[in-house]
Amino acid sequence: MTVATSAATRSPDPYTTLLDATVADLTAEEIQRWRQLAHEAVEPNFCLDPRFLMPAVAHHPYAAGMRAVIVEREGRMVGFLAYARLRPWRYIPLSLATTATPFLNDHADRHHPLVAAQNPAEIVDAILAALRRRGMPLWAQLRFFPSDGVLAEALAHQRSLLVENQFQSAVDRSVGSPSGTPSVDVIDIVDAADHLSASRRKSLRRRMRSLEREAGAPITARLWTPDSGTLTDFLNFQASGWKGDRSRGGEAFLLDPVDASWFSAMMQGFIDDGDARAISLTCADRLLYLALSVRSGAARFGFIDSMDDDFSRFGVGTIGRIVEMMLLRSESTPRLPLDPALGAGADQSAAIYPDRRSFADVWVARQPWLHAARHPLTVADDLLARVVRLYRSLRHRVAKTVKPLIGRD
Template sequence: MTSTGTTTATGPLAPTGAVRARTVRLGDVSDAEAERWADLVDRALEPNPFLSPAYLLTASRWLARTAGIVLVVVERDDRMIALLPLSRGGRFHGTPLRCATTAGAFLKDDSPLCAPLVDAEHAATALDHLLRFLADRRNGFPPLVELTLLPGDGPLHDALHDACRRARVTLLERSRFERAVLDRSSAAPPPREALSPSKRKQVERLTRRLEEATGATLRWEDRGEDPQAFQDFVALEAAGWKGDAGRDGGALQVTPGAVEWFTDVTDGLRARRSLHLLTLVAGDDVVYMSLQFAAAGSLFSLMDTYDERFARFSPGVIGRVMEQEHVLERTTADRFDPCMHPKNAGPTALYRDRRPLVGVVLATRGVLPRLLLRSVPALRGLRTRVARTPREIVEDAT
């Protein structure tokens, strides 16, 4: 592992032994280190399979746009307790200061969640050392660090804000939106009952007609443990409109390197029993498929597809509603995230719950970066910064 900087501490923040932070280029991670990284995914305060080695590390083998990603890792003894991927950004919104960002060429387009991996058991220690490392100019990071697609509530959100207060790091919230999810703890009615009356009747009518057309009852199969199932997914997707390169469908088969990369992704997640490929079938016909990743008690559906022979029955609508019912009835997942942008209003309306996602910028050191953050006119209305006294600001400048 290539390190570009290290800080070590043995004070009260370290539970046992020394805690250290360092950087490593994504392509330099060894097999043993990747295994420790994968273990952290299973212990993360905020579940995020898109920062797992099965997803991110395998991308570096096939996709050139991962070049430049540096991992900031915090370790205690031989255990990773935090991991944050960063890329060099440009100048921050017209200021003379540069920033590091999670929204690099790869993650901004291919990761629907960029929440750093933080050990749930040692969250305060991990975040304190992460911020301390980023604040040390000897490590080569600029004083502004942009974190995108973070949860706008929950334990990681609270832990990060608390750590910024302890470190006297200014935090500015740049963006916020709500994304559709399914939360087991929600007090809302079951997924089908939570639909509007007209939408519920439509789903039931389409389901009946699809079953009549196929002569079979719809049922789910989880084919996550079958390597051939992913190849079937790729073929089904390519056979539909997404496989038409002229229509910019974006199917895996028409995107250079995507099939090879996702074959690695699914193989890696399958080996850790973290892959589900839900397949909605009617007799011998595959109607709809949804690729799900599991992480620390949550499920994420990054992509789905359907057989366009059944397009008149809206199999995507039927599949998404029945998928939610399957998650609640046949799994123990606390949350299901379909990773759907809210601009997709129709599909978003099929989900009863919402979760806020935010983008923030941290001013990790120096008075000037903090003042510049406060002076950006376009961000004034969205600013949520850590409360600091005039005395603290003066002490920082000395």
């Protein structure tokens, strides 16, 4: 691993903080410690699971230079944060450390760090202290950081923090014993989603019966552990609809061989560990909906889904996500919370889930006096405005001095 190891880059005991670790240079032993942390993290995050990121580093140029802050204690990795250094303002010489790396910004809606369950506040302190060290940018941006829960509590006493862009995402926090294997009949499954109102379930039943009449067969659901063939089926199914048409804004994986390679390698890692699930809806032999989810630590995450465009007017996507939630409830032992990993603006999709969780962008200032600024861009704008005012003032003074001289002998 390529890291700076001088005293200036290490935090005080009992924690050792490695700053500017290059993710691509991590050794097999370090990756194993990272995997253990992802498994035990107090706030699981599949987007920072090595099974998600290491294939990206291997296959995707956007992830090639990804860096990390790594916190260790007594030979165990207890904190991990992926980030990049960027210069977001073209004409202003200010850099930014951000978790919205070129890869994560395009492929992930969860950026929060992996933190061990023991003393999480101290570990978050060590991560933030690393981001504030001399030589780091004036600001660090932690995108999509939880606004509630253990990590949010760890930030409560911190100074020099700015919080903005808060939004609510969906989650199914139902835990406890599995609910038993439901019927493969989709109408029965949706009827069992008692967190939905009676009127909403009635509307969904009406849509499903209309779909069955048009398709000429009942809708059935299936939950299984995918294999490489399932991944190929998903790639082809996704590309067969509008997502496979670039002119319509489609971003199917198969449109970019790099994305397709990363997707297959990443999902295969979760499949090999038994931590991937596939859910499908079919009418007779016609595939209507296909979704892939993964487990990281003590949580499940909805990763990607796709549907048959010909049946979108029946709300196949909504029905499919409800079925995914209900089938995963029945399968987990013990039942695990499900995070569908929805981003900001997905209010319609979020409405079908029983619980909500808040996220926000958190700005970490290197110096306390920067806390007075509302936003790093505010400081950049202020600096630029001062330069413009100074230029105009000098130009005015020069004009006043030169004008009386014009026309003199």
